[in-house]
Amino acid sequence: MSAVISLETTTLIWIALPFLIGFSIYLLPKLARPLALVMALLSLGYSLPLLGQSTALTMQLVDSFGVTLQVDALSGYFVLTNAVVTAAVLAYCWTSNKGGFFYAQTMVLHGSVNAVFICADFISLYVALEVIGVASFLLISYARSDRAIWVGLRYLFVSNTAMLFYLMGAVLLYQASGTFAFTGLEQAPPEAVALMSLGLLTKGGIFVSGLWLPLTHSQAETPVSAMMSGVVVKTGVFPLVRCALLFPELQPLLGVLGMGTALLGVSYAMFEKDAKRMLAFHTVSQLGFVLAAPAVGGFYALTHGLVKSALFLGAGQLPDRNFKVLQKQPISWALWGALAIAALSISGLPLLAGFGAKTLTLKTIQPWQVIGMNVAALGTAISFAKFIFLPHGKQDANAKPINNPGFWIAMGVLLGGLVLANGFYLEAYSLKSMAKAILTLGAGWLLYWLVIRRVPLKLPRMMEQFDNLIGTMSLMLTLLFWMVLA
Amino acid sequence: MLILQALVFATIFCGFFGIIFKQNLIMKILSMDVMSTGVIALYVLIAARGGFFTPILENSERAVDYADPVPQAVILTAIVIGFSIQALMLVGVMKLSRDNPTLESREIEKTYSQ
Numbered sequence: 001m002s003a004v005i006s007l008e009t010t011t012l013i014w015i016a017l018p019f020l021i022g023f024s025i026y027l028l029p030k031l032a033r034p035l036a037l038v039m040a041l042l043s044l045g046y047s048l049p050l051l052g053q054s055t056a057l058t059m060q061l062v063d064s065f066g067v068t069l070q071v072d073a074l075s076g077y078f079v080l081t082n083a084v085v086t087a088a089v090l091a092y093c094w095t096s097n098k099g100g101f102f103y104a105q106t107m108v109l110h111g112s113v114n115a116v117f118i119c120a121d122f123i124s125l126y127v128a129l130e131v132i133g134v135a136s137f138l139l140i141s142y143a144r145s146d147r148a149i150w151v152g153l154r155y156l157f158v159s160n161t162a163m164l165f166y167l168m169g170a171v172l173l174y175q176a177s178g179t180f181a182f183t184g185l186e187q188a189p190p191e192a193v194a195l196m197s198l199g200l201l202t203k204g205g206i207f208v209s210g211l212w213l214p215l216t217h218s219q220a221e222t223p224v225s226a227m228m229s230g231v232v233v234k235t236g237v238f239p240l241v242r243c244a245l246l247f248p249e250l251q252p253l254l255g256v257l258g259m260g261t262a263l264l265g266v267s268y269a270m271f272e273k274d275a276k277r278m279l280a281f282h283t284v285s286q287l288g289f290v291l292a293a294p295a296v297g298g299f300y301a302l303t304h305g306l307v308k309s310a311l312f313l314g315a316g317q318l319p320d321r322n323f324k325v326l327q328k329q330p331i332s333w334a335l336w337g338a339l340a341i342a343a344l345s346i347s348g349l350p351l352l353a354g355f356g357a358k359t360l361t362l363k364t365i366q367p368w369q370v371i372g373m374n375v376a377a378l379g380t381a382i383s384f385a386k387f388i389f390l391p392h393g394k395q396d397a398n399a400k401p402i403n404n405p406g407f408w409i410a411m412g413v414l415l416g417g418l419v420l421a422n423g424f425y426l427e428a429y430s431l432k433s434m435a436k437a438i439l440t441l442g443a444g445w446l447l448y449w450l451v452i453r454r455v456p457l458k459l460p461r462m463m464e465q466f467d468n469l470i471g472t473m474s475l476m477l478t479l480l481f482w483m484v485l486a
Numbered sequence: 487m488l489i490l491q492a493l494v495f496a497t498i499f500c501g502f503f504g505i506i507f508k509q510n511l512i513m514k515i516l517s518m519d520v521m522s523t524g525v526i527a528l529y530v531l532i533a534a535r536g537g538f539f540t541p542i543l544e545n546s547e548r549a550v551d552y553a554d555p556v557p558q559a560v561i562l563t564a565i566v567i568g569f570s571i572q573a574l575m576l577v578g579v580m581k582l583s584r585d586n587p588t589l590e591s592r593e594i595e596k597t598y599s600q
Contacts, residue, residue, distance in 0.1 A: 147598040
């Protein structure tokens, strides 16, 4: 027996395992939690050695036209995010009374998300994205209330329609280049690129085609929103990042969209009065940062995934979702501390990984993006001031303490990850970047206290209506087509 | 071929506009089915660019134009996925219909989106 199993075999076993575990959970529901946790830890172990390698592995299964896989540092960052977020969510749910079905779907979701992060052809990607759609639907509507079913149905509708456009694009690509691999994109006609980008942008919650996201992420149950916002939306962004790195001529297109979504998301987030909706809008904005600087997108996605799932888990413990009510109801020191650490990281305070990721991204973007992205970073600081300045301290006598030890373990994992992730980019700690970060933060807080807090502006939700979401796709398609052609 | 292609795209657009303009949720799902039928037809059409003969491996090779097996194989996967998603959505709609018997999407949205 050989001492070391090759990376190829490991990859194949690792990619198949979550599905095996997922379906075994139906047979052995008692073992659901340990099995799922083992899988998350295996993904963690698989991803860590990848981070330093530029190209670890490319392989083609079953002859030409088969499944193409590509594993490298970029996949490593995304898989790491998936592993940590899944582990945290499992810890959070450990003492809850969720049935085997929930864990089975979580595993299927985990596996298909991993599959997206290592595949390198458009058809495997399609299959993985559709499985994600189904698994997410089942998780969103797990509560089986009418509202949960409607929110899930709306999600599935939007995502399936987007994927139909994507499929059209894929076959036009095949017609032109004779292959479904990412590398075939070179000969793709503009309509194919536009159709496929539309599918991925919608799935990834970017720009106006991502406006389905706030309702879905805010109405889902706490652990489900943590997973959806932490990793699932990144499955739409990852292929775009991968293609942008393969074909630099795509970068201006994605750069414009990235900046657009960063500004759109953050301007909604600033004026949002509902905690979970604000977090969801902010996800729309952060995906723009990943897209604007594809070369360093992996690191940004990691820090955002950790922060966002921590914040969603934390927001689930708040006594209310409305910031107005929260202003009058002090929360415990511990919960405030956890929320504040996460919020400070995403606002870019040094010592937390969000600072390194933001510095790196802002350094890598094109000169024409600098103003837009810095404004978006300022907007982030403003939006998260709402969390940082929540009243805390002595609680009312009737306030419920958090008696879920899993919550604190999950927070420990996610926030600890944020501190450790600093190590990926220590060069960020120069005097200039630190001064800039603190200045942005200070300016954001000042603006929050002086302006935003007093403006009772409520942005309309018309664009989030179901018919408008589908209709926007046709507009977005036209826009994309002209952008690709230009 | 060109006419066929135009018809295929017309089907896709009919389905797409059906999703937007039909009010009833069941009709919306059926419209999505029309749209996905159009997409499937597009794959079949593109597979038939070089020939129509079913590409099945035999002992003796025939001197005919075979259809391209790759898009056909791919769309087979997509058909299965589309079918299962539709089944899932219909189950969801069945559940919803208990409390919203008209299944009008605007009404349902008004009730549950706040």
